[in-house]
Amino acid sequence: MADEPVSSLDVSIRAQILNLLGDLQKIMGLSFLYISRDLSSVRQISQRVGVMYLGEIVELADTDELFDNPLHPYCQALIEAVPIPDPKAKTSKRVCWEKFQAQ
Helix, strand or coil: CEECCCCCCCHHHHHHHHHHHHHHHHHHCCCCCEECCCHHHHHHHCCEEEEEECCEEEEEEEHHHHHHCCCCHHHHHHHHCCCCCCCCCCCCCCCCHHHHHCC
16 A cells, blocks of 8 residues: 555655656565556556545546546546646646536
8 A cells, every 4th residue: 555655755755756666566576556646746656546435436537538438527627737747738638626516
């Protein structure tokens, strides 16, 4: 179990830890439960993702499927809130917290 393993690390150490975890998965066939609020690290390290809201899993899917086509409004809002690392990139995504909270 890895509970927020890179949450307070600087970028270079964070990358090393994520690479190490990925290597352990491949070399040893290791599986682990990766718990994080950092969606970019979740996407990098996970094959399947479960999203919890109010203590319940509201969506469970393969990583690419969840990030490319989130079904639950909470998942949609989480993914739309992830910042794009390129300041020149334009996005049509709009954070839909109001829409989510209304449901």
